Amino acid sequence: MRLSLRTKTIAGTAIIEATLLVVLIVTSLSFINSLTEDSVLKRTSTTTNLFASTTKDALLTLDLASLEASVQELMTNPDIAYVRVIDNQQRILAVSGDTSSLSSGFTADTTLANVNDGVFDSNRRIVVSGHYYGEIQLGIDIGYVQSSLIQIRNWIVSLALIELGLVALFSYGLGTYLTSQLNTLRQGAKDIVNAIKTSNFNTAPIAEKGHDELTELAKTFNLLVKNLETEYQSRLEAENELTQLNQSLEEKIARRTQALSEKNELLEQSNKELKETQQQLFQAEKMASVGQLAAGVAHEINNPVGFVSSNLNTLTDYLSMFQILMTLVKKLQPDADIEAQKALITEIHQFYAQHDFDFISEDVTPLIEESVEGLARVSEIVKGLKVFSRIDSDEKQWFDLNHCLNTTLTMVNNKLKYICKVEKQFADLPRVYFNVGKLTQVFTNLLINAGQAIEATGKQGVITVHTYLQGKQVIVDITDTGCGISEENLEKLFNPFFTTKPEGQGTGLGLSITYGIIQEHGGSIEVTSKEGEGSRFIITLPVGDNSQPLQTQTSEAQ
Numbered sequence: 284m285r286l287s288l289r290t291k292t293i294a295g296t297a298i299i300e301a302t303l304l305v306v307l308i309v310t311s312l313s314f315i316n317s318l319t320e321d322s323v324l325k326r327t328s329t330t331t332n333l334f335a336s337t338t339k340d341a342l343l344t345l346d347l348a349s350l351e352a353s354v355q356e357l358m359t360n361p362d363i364a365y366v367r368v369i370d371n372q373q374r375i376l377a378v379s380g381d382t383s384s385l386s387s388g389f390t391a392d393t394t395l396a397n398v399n400d401g402v403f404d405s406n407r408r409i410v411v412s413g414h415y416y417g418e419i420q421l422g423i424d425i426g427y428v429q430s431s432l433i434q435i436r437n438w439i440v441s442l443a444l445i446e447l448g449l450v451a452l453f454s455y456g457l458g459t460y461l462t463s464q465l466n467t468l469r470q471g472a473k474d475i476v477n478a479i480k481t482s483n484f485n486t487a488p489i490a491e492k493g494h495d496e497l498t499e500l501a502k503t504f505n506l507l508v509k510n511l512e513t514e515y516q517s518r519l520e521a522e523n524e525l526t527q528l529n530q531s532l533e534e535k536i537a538r539r540t541q542a543l544s545e546k547n548e549l550l551e552q553s554n555k556e557l558k559e560t561q562q563q564l565f566q567a568e569k570m571a572s573v574g575q576l577a578a579g580v581a582h583e584i585n586n587p588v589g590f591v592s593s594n595l596n597t598l599t600d601y602l603s604m605f606q607i608l609m610t611l612v613k614k615l616q617p618d619a620d621i622e623a624q625k626a627l628i629t630e631i632h633q634f635y636a637q638h639d640f641d642f643i644s645e646d647v648t649p650l651i652e653e654s655v656e657g658l659a660r661v662s663e664i665v666k667g668l669k670v671f672s673r674i675d676s677d678e679k680q681w682f683d684l685n686h687c688l689n690t691t692l693t694m695v696n697n698k699l700k701y702i703c704k705v706e707k708q709f710a711d712l713p714r715v716y717f718n719v720g721k722l723t724q725v726f727t728n729l730l731i732n733a734g735q736a737i738e739a740t741g742k743q744g745v746i747t748v749h750t751y752l753q754g755k756q757v758i759v760d761i762t763d764t765g766c767g768i769s770e771e772n773l774e775k776l777f778n779p780f781f782t783t784k785p786e787g788q789g790t791g792l793g794l795s796i797t798y799g800i801i802q803e804h805g806g807s808i809e810v811t812s813k814e815g816e817g818s819r820f821i822i823t824l825p826v827g828d829n830s831q832p833l834q835t836q837t838s839e840a841q
Contacts, residue, residue: 296454297447304443311439319428320395327405327423330363335407335419338368342376342409342417350377357421364402364422371415384422401426467501591658594650601643608634681714684722684757684824685750691726692748699734699746703763708749712757716827721800728797729761729820736765736818744817752826756806759822768812776810 334357341349354366354377365380367389378385384402392404402422409416611631615624692705699705730746737744749760768776777798801808805825812818 296457297451300447300450304447308439308443312436315432315435316395319432323395323403323423323425323428326362327403330357330360330423331405331407331419331421334366334421335409338419339409342368342370343411345370345376347376353377354379362424362427364424366419366421368417368419370417376417380422389420395425395428398425398429401429472504591654594654598647598650601647604638604640604643608640679716679718681716682719684712684715684717684759685709687719687722688726688748688750688759691723691730694723695727695730695734698731702734703737703744703746706745706747708747710751712750712752713826715757715824717804717824718800722804725797725800725822726759726761728794732794733761733763733765733818736763736767739766740764753823755826756823757826759824760819761822762817762819764817767814767816768810768818769814773810773812777808 334353338350338353340346341353350368354368357363357366358379363380365384366378367375367380367385368377369375381402384400387400389404389406391406392398395403401424403425404420404422406418406420408418608631611627611634614627688707688709692699692707730748733746737746744764746764747760747762749758749762751758751760777794798808801822801824807823809821809823810818811821
């Protein structure tokens with residue numbers, strides 16, 4: 284249902300006023316009730332205490348005449364309904380007052396809300412030295428108090444209703460005045476809409492009556508109409524100018540579009556060539572890294588393959604001996620001549636002793652274990668090569684960063700083991716989402732560079748690889764005791780083609796590509812170095828959401 288502004292004004296004002304009146308009535312009545320109750324309680328307490336003090340001696344001495352006189356004197360007060368004096372055996376010593384109140388059982392009242400017979404019952408015990416002698420019971424007539432409270436409540440409610448009616452009447456007048464002024468403004472707005480549609484602004488201005496805010500609104504509205512008319516004329520003139528300009532602009536835009544298309548084609552061709560060049564540079568750095576690792580990897584593979592081959596030759600000789608021995612054993616037949624069997628057994632024992640089969644039996648197991656260990660070493664190196672071969676792939680996966688570092692150290696072991704000692708300090712890390720091949724290249728570049736820096740010093744050095752967790756980031760800290768980097772070269776360290784190595788020993792792309800790979804993974808790389816003391820590279824990588832399953836070593840090698 285749609286309500287008019289006048290109805291909303293009247294209803295809103297009435298609701299606010301009614302709420303305030305309800306709060307006022309409740310507060311007033313609560314205050315009056317509280318004030319009246321305090322007054323009655325004080326009056327009752329004062330009267331009871333005073334009468335108890337007056338009759339205390341007479342009660343103690345059982346002076347019934349004095350008690351009766353005191354009771355009659357108290358009953359002269361118009362608001363006393365009854366009074367009763369009893370001893371410690373609940374015998375009535377003196378009594379006077381309303382018989383109906385006296386006949387009902389006595390229960391002391393504590394608040395006016397408990398009174399339902401118009402009499403507020405109160406008592407006072409007479410106690411001397413802890414001994415109970417009796418008590419005073421009296422009732423105060425509060426009927427006039429309750430009737431007064433009812434009159435006050437009716438009077439307050441009547442005033443509230445009258446005030447609510449006056450407010451409703453005032454709200455009606457105010458709403459009528461406001462809606463009449465707003466209707467005038469609404470009609471003026473409709474006239475403006477029609478004027479815009481018909482392009483005719485010859486409308487009569489709104490009458491400006493009075494000096495209130497609505498009059499100011501009417502003045503502003505009339506000024507708006509004038510401004511709209513002016514703006515409308517200006518717009519017509521601008522549209523005419525734009526129509527003429529559009530004709531010339533279309534020709535210019537066509538020429539510019541053709542020129543832009545040609546430039547875009549050139550730009551696309553340049554971008555294509557740039558990407559090809561970047562790929563070639565990346566591939567060149569990859570091949571340089573492969574070249575650095577090739578000799579070492581071949582040596583690492585040849586060593587275990589050599590002793591596995593030697594072990595297999597020895598095992599072949601052992602097998603031949605066992606085959607000869609088994610041939611001799613097969614010649615033993617249950618139905619053969621005893622002397623022939625003894626001679627054959629003697630021959631078998633001589634052959635066994637001559638070729639020391641006890642040693643052969645003990646030597647077979649270590650030879651097999653060494654061969655298995657050598658082949659496992661070769662397998663680990665091949666796995667590392669497969670990981671390194673993924674550099675060109677953009678695939679990322681959840682992986683153990685410590686395992687990636689171990690694989691890289693296996694790959695570069697032959698380059699480092701003769702010039703330095705590698706210390707690993709790996710913390711327990713969560714899984715990280717990264718490209719295994721690319722990060723392997725990063726670690727390979729940094730470790731080989733560290734080895735070359737140590738080799739330049741001519742002394743045995745130390746490379747420390749430390750991993751740890753810092754908040755939601757994993758940190759890889761690679762520190763060496765090499766020759767260090769000068770302060771002037773630190774700022775240019777990650778620039779493409781910058782290198783401090785002699786000509787022919789470096790492309791100058793390793794650290795630049797390393798920086799790009801770390802940026803691609805949302806991480807950062809920092810370097811600190813002091814010439815003659817060593818360098819420190821700190822790689823920071825985000826952990827990300829590690830709810831994905833961890834890639835196993837088997838999946839890594841595939």
